[in-house]
Amino acid sequence: MTPDRLKNRRLAGVFLLGWVLFNYPVLSLFNRHTTLLGIPLIYAYVFGAWALVIVLIMLGARFSRRPPGQGR
Amino acid sequence: MLTTGTILLVAFGYMGLLFAVAHLADRRAAQGRSIISNPYIYALSLAVYCTAWTFYGSVGRAAAGGLAFLPTYIGPTLLCTLGWVVLRKIVRISKVHRITSIADFIASRYGKSSTLGSMVAIIAVLGIIPYIALQLKAISMSFNIINHYPLIVMPRYVANVPVIEDTAFYVALLLALFAILFGTRHLDATERHEGVVAAIAFESIIKLLAFLCVGVVVTYGMFQGFGDLFAKASALPRLQELFISDIRTGQYFGWLLEIILSMLVLVCLPRQFQVIIVENVNEDHLQKAMWLFPLYLLAINVFVLPIAFGGSLYFTAGVDADTFVLTLPMAMRHEALALIVFIGGMSAATGMVIMATVALSTMICNDLVMPVLLRLPFVRIARSGELSSMVLNIRRGSIALVLLSAYAYYHFIGEAYALVSIGLISFVAVAQFAPAMLGGIFWKHGTCTGAISGLAAGFALWAYTLVLPSLVEAGLITPEAATRGLLGVAALRPFPLFGLEGLDPIAHAVFWTLLVNAGLYVGVSLFSRQNALEHTQAALFVDVFTYPAKPEDSSIWRGTAFVTDLRSLLERFLGTQRTTEALNAFADKRKIRWGPLSTANPALVTYAETLLAGAIGSASARVMVASVVKEEPLGLGEVMNILDETRQVIAYSRELERAHSELKSANLRLKELDRLKDEFISTVTHELRTPLTAVRSIAEILHANPRLPQDQHRNLTALVVKESERLTRLINQVLDFQKMETGKMEWQMLPVDMREICREALASVRQLLDEKRIQANLDVPDHAPPVFGDRDRLMQVMINLLSNAVKFCKDVGSRVDVHLNVLPDRLEVAVADNGVGIRAEDLEVIFEEFRQSWQGSRGRPAGSGLGLAITRRIVEVHGGRIWAESRLGLGSTFTFTLPFKAPPVQEKY
Numbered sequence: 001m002t003p004d005r006l007k008n009r010r011l012a013g014v015f016l017l018g019w020v021l022f023n024y025p026v027l028s029l030f031n032r033h034t035t036l037l038g039i040p041l042i043y044a045y046v047f048g049a050w051a052l053v054i055v056l057i058m059l060g061a062r063f064s065r066r067p068p069g070q071g072r
Numbered sequence: 073m074l075t076t077g078t079i080l081l082v083a084f085g086y087m088g089l090l091f092a093v094a095h096l097a098d099r100r101a102a103q104g105r106s107i108i109s110n111p112y113i114y115a116l117s118l119a120v121y122c123t124a125w126t127f128y129g130s131v132g133r134a135a136a137g138g139l140a141f142l143p144t145y146i147g148p149t150l151l152c153t154l155g156w157v158v159l160r161k162i163v164r165i166s167k168v169h170r171i172t173s174i175a176d177f178i179a180s181r182y183g184k185s186s187t188l189g190s191m192v193a194i195i196a197v198l199g200i201i202p203y204i205a206l207q208l209k210a211i212s213m214s215f216n217i218i219n220h221y222p223l224i225v226m227p228r229y230v231a232n233v234p235v236i237e238d239t240a241f242y243v244a245l246l247l248a249l250f251a252i253l254f255g256t257r258h259l260d261a262t263e264r265h266e267g268v269v270a271a272i273a274f275e276s277i278i279k280l281l282a283f284l285c286v287g288v289v290v291t292y293g294m295f296q297g298f299g300d301l302f303a304k305a306s307a308l309p310r311l312q313e314l315f316i317s318d319i320r321t322g323q324y325f326g327w328l329l330e331i332i333l334s335m336l337v338l339v340c341l342p343r344q345f346q347v348i349i350v351e352n353v354n355e356d357h358l359q360k361a362m363w364l365f366p367l368y369l370l371a372i373n374v375f376v377l378p379i380a381f382g383g384s385l386y387f388t389a390g391v392d393a394d395t396f397v398l399t400l401p402m403a404m405r406h407e408a409l410a411l412i413v414f415i416g417g418m419s420a421a422t423g424m425v426i427m428a429t430v431a432l433s434t435m436i437c438n439d440l441v442m443p444v445l446l447r448l449p450f451v452r453i454a455r456s457g458e459l460s461s462m463v464l465n466i467r468r469g470s471i472a473l474v475l476l477s478a479y480a481y482y483h484f485i486g487e488a489y490a491l492v493s494i495g496l497i498s499f500v501a502v503a504q505f506a507p508a509m510l511g512g513i514f515w516k517h518g519t520c521t522g523a524i525s526g527l528a529a530g531f532a533l534w535a536y537t538l539v540l541p542s543l544v545e546a547g548l549i550t551p552e553a554a555t556r557g558l559l560g561v562a563a564l565r566p567f568p569l570f571g572l573e574g575l576d577p578i579a580h581a582v583f584w585t586l587l588v589n590a591g592l593y594v595g596v597s598l599f600s601r602q603n604a605l606e607h608t609q610a611a612l613f614v615d616v617f618t619y620p621a622k623p624e625d626s627s628i629w630r631g632t633a634f635v636t637d638l639r640s641l642l643e644r645f646l647g648t649q650r651t652t653e654a655l656n657a658f659a660d661k662r663k664i665r666w667g668p669l670s671t672a673n674p675a676l677v678t679y680a681e682t683l684l685a686g687a688i689g690s691a692s693a694r695v696m697v698a699s700v701v702k703e704e705p706l707g708l709g710e711v712m713n714i715l716d717e718t719r720q721v722i723a724y725s726r727e728l729e730r731a732h733s734e735l736k737s738a739n740l741r742l743k744e745l746d747r748l749k750d751e752f753i754s755t756v757t758h759e760l761r762t763p764l765t766a767v768r769s770i771a772e773i774l775h776a777n778p779r780l781p782q783d784q785h786r787n788l789t790a791l792v793v794k795e796s797e798r799l800t801r802l803i804n805q806v807l808d809f810q811k812m813e814t815g816k817m818e819w820q821m822l823p824v825d826m827r828e829i830c831r832e833a834l835a836s837v838r839q840l841l842d843e844k845r846i847q848a849n850l851d852v853p854d855h856a857p858p859v860f861g862d863r864d865r866l867m868q869v870m871i872n873l874l875s876n877a878v879k880f881c882k883d884v885g886s887r888v889d890v891h892l893n894v895l896p897d898r899l900e901v902a903v904a905d906n907g908v909g910i911r912a913e914d915l916e917v918i919f920e921e922f923r924q925s926w927q928g929s930r931g932r933p934a935g936s937g938l939g940l941a942i943t944r945r946i947v948e949v950h951g952g953r954i955w956a957e958s959r960l961g962l963g964s965t966f967t968f969t970l971p972f973k974a975p976p977v978q979e980k981y
Contacts, residue, residue, distance in 0.1 A: 008157050015153035022146050022331065024324035033312075038299025040306075043377060046139060050149065050370055057153055058363040 010060040014053060021049040074221040074407050079414065083215070083239070086415050087246050090271045090422070094254045097270030108269045109353040111360035116273035117347045118365045119280070121148060121338065122372055123203075124210030124421035125495040127279055130373065132394035134380035138314035143327055145373055147334025149366040159348060160358055161513055162339065165616045166349045170686035173431060174345040174505055175439040179691045181512040181613050182520035183606030186691035189439035191524065192505060195531050196342050196435055199501025200428055201474065205482035206494040207421035212240035212482070214398055214417045218410055224399050226392050241479060243418075247425050248475040255430035256467045268430060269351050275423035280372050282416020286397055287375020289409060290382040294400070298378065305381040314381075326579035333582045336506040337499045342431035343424065350431075429474050436470040437463060438689025446695045459644040463688060496578045497538050500585060504530035507590040511597075516610045522597030530589030538581040635670045637700040638680045645687050645696075654683055677701055759802055763795035770795075805938045812945050819949065823858035824866060826899050826970065830890055833870030840878050847887040856894050859970040865946045866970075872943045873903040873966050880907035880964070898952065898971045906963035915956050919944045943968075 020026055030045040100107050133141035171177045175196065179189030235241050254267040295301040305311040338344055383396030391399055398417065401409040508523040568580060575583065602610060642651040658679055659666065677697060684693035770788045811817045834850055841848050877888045886906060893900040910918065919940050947954045947968045958964030
């Protein structure tokens with residue numbers, strides 16, 4: 001179970017990160033009238049953070065993969 | 073050329089394509105070459121989450137509230153991060169218990185309660201039918217709009233068409249046909265529908281592509297990219313307001329609640345439960361789907377804001393933002409694109425309708441109709457013939473019923489709502505399952521009563537705080553309670569309940585319903601008790617990863633049934649062939665043969681119940697199996713059952729106890745060894761100090777008296793020599809012992825003549841014997857076969873034994889006898905003395921390292937305590953043994969044996 005535990009811990013970390021990124025007060029830091037490359041800051045931030053979380057899930061889920069065919 | 077004919081042709085052609093895809097997938101599945109068994113199709117099928125509400129409604133919501141549409145998609149992303157913990161556990165549980173729906177899941181967890189199952193089913197039906205209606209409405213609305221091309225006419229200005237001319241009606245009929253054809257093909261023990269899943273995945277591709285097409289055309293066709301679009305939008309104060317999100321500090325809580333809501337519904341929506349859990353082919357697919365699905369959500373949302381702003385900039389007024397996705401291509405005179413969007417919207421709607429209908433029909437059949445039928449005394453189906461076609465017909469009927477009621481809802485009531493509000497109201501309804509479900513898989517003490525109370529209260533509050541006001545708003549009813557509060561108390565108004573201001577109606581309802589639901593679930597659970605079945609199920613669910621994979625291995629049935637009864641029961645639901653296959657598989661695995669009158673063991677009964685649960689749900693399966701199993705009253709069976717339940721616990725605790733006692737004894741031994749070591753060190757140092765002191769004092773005498781007489785001088789120096797020899801011997805012994813202990817000693821095993829060794833040993837201690845005037849006798853036979861051994865070590869044994877004997881001899885009349893006996897398979901050497909003897913209790917311990925026989929009066933050990941230990945080691949290495957016999961005051965005999973056969977190769981010593 002150890003690789004699974006590690007994976008669980010990593011993904012739980014990603015969850016907490018996502019939770020912080022998508023909620024007050026971090027969200028409010030970006031809630032202002034500026035643009036990033038022509039895109040309103042909050043939109044760019046939310047989509048950027050979203051993409052980051054997805055990449056982190058991908059990494060977290062991919063590492064410590066079980067050897068194939070070892071069904072449990 | 074967007075004529076009505078073309079549009080209808082494309083629409084129904086698309087439906088035909090769906091049938092083809094599903095048919096192909098079913099055929100491939102029948103051939104054993106599944107096309108859905110990979111993580112990509114699985115992830116795409118999860119995207120059934122994106123309905124017409126996403127496709128059309130998100131833009132409408134973004135146009136009104138900026139980012140407000142996003143929590144619905146961020147929530148699922150966050151849940152996916154927990155996918156490996158939460159979703160995998162639910163998938164595993166469902167596979168083990170052959171769960172067919174979320175109602176089944178919750179019912180099964182709380183002791184296969186049919187009350188709970190039917191409650192969940194009713195809430196799901198009531199919550200989801202408006203949602204299905206919403207999809208039909210979207211299809212109808214989009215058809216009406218595109219049908220007016222090139223004019224852009226809003227549906228609310230379109231006269232209500234009669235049912236017979238309504239496209240949505242025919243689409244509903246076709247969808248019902250589809251769901252019946254591919255969703256109720258057979259009664260399966262695993263209730264999976266490959267054709268349906270393949271069609272859903274196909275639809276997910278279509279809706280994503282369609283949406284991306286519009287997005288790209290609007291962003292890069294109407295405008296010059298994102299920058300240009302947002303720059304133009306910022307010129308309008310009305311739109312610029314949306315650039316900072318409307319989430320003032322107080323409103324962040326609403327945003328948070330909506331994220332939580334969408335997290336929960338990702339597993340609580342019946343259709344999501346169906347695709348994620350029931351239709352899952354392989355647990356490992358979750359691993360990729362966990363990030364592919366959020367990626368899909370991200371992709372389909374990237375262009376929502378550009379389209380919302382594009383539409384708001386383009387149409388100044390009169391066009392509903394919910395329709396921007398379709399009306400923008402129309403306004404640009406992009407006929408093909410408009411048609412693609414129409415199909416995309418249709419795929420989003422139909423995908424949801426199909427999956428939701430299939431999931432609901434399973435629930436209605438297994439958790440509403442069957443339990444009632446099984447209990448009606450006059451129906452007597454428990455004893456009647458073949459039932460599988462009846463079950464399938466009930467499902468077909470419920471599919472038709474669900475779709476027709478959804479259509480009726482849309483046609484007669486639904487016109488009054490915006491797209492988004494219906495969707496969110498449904499979300500809140502199904503989110504009521506979350507406490508019982510998530511609590512059920514992580515908390516063993518949740519009880520059935522607790523789950524029922526929480527669910528009932530949550531549902532009632534949902535109806536009161538959300539449905540009632542929306543009905544009032546729609547002008548359908550105007551009850552006094554809604555406006556003036558229940559019983560005229562203003563605090564009890566549905567919205568805001570207890571004056572909870574600052575939240576929008578959805579967040580307000582999420583807060584109150586989930587708070588009360590979860591609160592009652594936990595609270596009532598803490599004050600109620602589980603029955604035996606609930607208790608077992610709770611353990612099986614929560615500890616699913618530690619229990620055996622097959623439920624029959626942890627069976628909870630007590631009582632007996634005839635195998636033939638069980639067989640005929642299964643045949644009625646699963647058919648003869650599948651029953652025979654399943655029972656044979658069971659018998660083969662356990663190497664059982666059943667005769668005509670065999671009774672089924674609990675494992676078989678549980679196995680049969682699980683098989684049935686896959687077809688008709690766990691609660692109904694239990695009732696059916698109970699009809700043929702005679703449960704025994706309290707007795708041996710009960711006791712065995714209790715034993716069975718606690719078997720694993722006991723096994724674990726036994727293991728623990730054993731490990732504990734092993735540790736304890738190891739610890740004792742260590743302590744003893746430690747003590748002996750200390751003693752040894754003090755003995756050895758003492759022994760070293762004695763000769764050392766002697767040498768030193770003699771040296772001092774010699775130093776202080778240089779003119780000692782010669783003979784005295786010689787005596788003293790002889791003493792020095794003797795004492796140093798003693799020192800050397802002692803040190804050698806310690807070194808030898810250490811070598812033997814660590815296995816570094818090398819042995820040269822050659823044939824040796826023991827008689828010779830005895831003689832030589834006696835000769836070398838001759839001086840000692842003479843000093844003490846001890847008479848020594850050697851008694852060896854004329855002929856003795858050689859033994860295999862290390863000559864020097866055997867010599868050491870003899871010398872050790874002899875000097876030991878000398879040490880314990882009395883001062884006068886002593887004698888030492890050495891006997892050598894030839895026995896058939898070994899030699900036996902005995903060294904006897906008539907010295908002080910050894911106490912009986914010391915006979916054994918003297919051979920242990922650091923142990924010595926204490927010479928009573930002198931109170932001090934007579935050696936290092938290693939001599940005999942080394943002797944024993946040497947004898948043992950040679951495959952022999954050594955022991956001592958003695959009578960106090962009369963002398964003692966040390967005897968050792970040496971076998972003729974060479975001992976096996978030694979690894980140690």
